[in-house]
Structure formats: C-alpha cells, structure tokens
Amino acid sequence: MTRVWILPVLFVVCGAALATGPVLQGDAGRAAVLLLVFLLLAGVTSPLVFPRSVGAAEARRRSAADGRPVVFWRPGCTYCMRLRFRLGRDARRLHWVNIWRDPEGAAAVRAANDGDETVPTVVVAGRPHTNPDPAWVRAQLAPSA
The missing domain is CATH 1.20.5 (Single alpha-helices involved in coiled-coils or other helix-helix interfaces)
Incomplete structure (x- = not known):
C-alpha cells in the first residue's frame, strides 16, 4: 500500500x-x-486523481451487471494517467482496479499480458485490451449510457 x-x-x-x-x-x-x-x-x-478503486472480483461483478469496462491500472503509470485524463468525466463511469492494492487484479493483468503487469489493461465483455486508445474506451461506454 x-x-x-x-x-x-x-x-x-x-x-x-x-x-x-x-x-x-x-x-x-x-x-x-x-x-x-x-x-x-x-x-x-x-x-x-483516479476514481475510487475496487477489487477485481467486485469490478467484474459490477461490469457483468452494467456492461461497463473494467480498467486495471497502477499509480505512476503515464499511460494510465493519459487514459484517465483523456476520458475526463467519463472515467468515473468505468470500474477501476489498482493492481498494487489488489493481488487478484494483478494476477488478471498478468494472465492477459503473458505474465507482464502491463497497464492500463481494459476488459470489455470479458476480453482484455492492453493500453487501448482513450477514444475507443469512451466508445465502449456508449452502449451503457
């Protein structure tokens, strides 16, 4: 911590x-x-500067209920900050998991990235996307608006 x-x-x-x-x-x-x-x-x-993080299990549960993406991130990551700032207010609509606080989240990121903890990893409909374009992530929010 x-x-x-x-x-x-x-x-x-x-x-x-x-x-x-x-x-x-x-x-x-x-x-x-x-x-x-x-x-x-x-x-x-x-x-x-990030919305409040939840655990990986809770994020998956919430995502299954509302269809919103899950973002795995870590503090100090420039790509995570880029995603956060480019999303603006829409960032609060995502489910954020801090992999430094949640071992299950870190394991999920490693599983999606061949053993690397590459963030941001965004999971949409069960499929991981590593360091996606912020505009693409925003577009994934449109169906759940």
Whole structure:
C-alpha cells in the first residue's frame, strides 16, 4: 500500500529541496513556482486523481451487471494517467482496479499480458485490451449510457 505513494512523496521532497536554494538566495517567487510544479507532479502521479478503486472480483461483478469496462491500472503509470485524463468525466463511469492494492487484479493483468503487469489493461465483455486508445474506451461506454 505504501509503494503507491513513493513517487508522489519523492516529488514533494525533491521540490522542497530544490526550492530551498532560491529561498536562501532571497528569490521566494522562483521557489514558490518550483515547489508548485513539483506539488502538481506529485498530485498527478498520486492515486488521488483516479476514481475510487475496487477489487477485481467486485469490478467484474459490477461490469457483468452494467456492461461497463473494467480498467486495471497502477499509480505512476503515464499511460494510465493519459487514459484517465483523456476520458475526463467519463472515467468515473468505468470500474477501476489498482493492481498494487489488489493481488487478484494483478494476477488478471498478468494472465492477459503473458505474465507482464502491463497497464492500463481494459476488459470489455470479458476480453482484455492492453493500453487501448482513450477514444475507443469512451466508445465502449456508449452502449451503457
């Protein structure tokens, strides 16, 4: 559970360390900008920007009931962030499974990707799709609208 926060905390610590130099030189504006950039990076790479994750079993159950895709993801994955941001508000309509928190979800991703934990893996109607185009994922939501 704590490894999902390693990258965001690293960004905060690095930002604070880099902002210390300008503060000591009396350039508070530059320090604030540096710190803000690193805080934004920490926020984007944290699990906070993703809809609340559920377990793989619960996601499959919900998907069977409403027909919506299941997205297996992990914090810090640039492709997962790309999918999340490109989907915009529609991302909340998907069922998200954090593979770092759910061993069953990680096993499902490995089974779909020849033993690799390649994310995002989107499961639509029982078929896995690795790193699909966000427009395609949005189109998969249309029938369940």
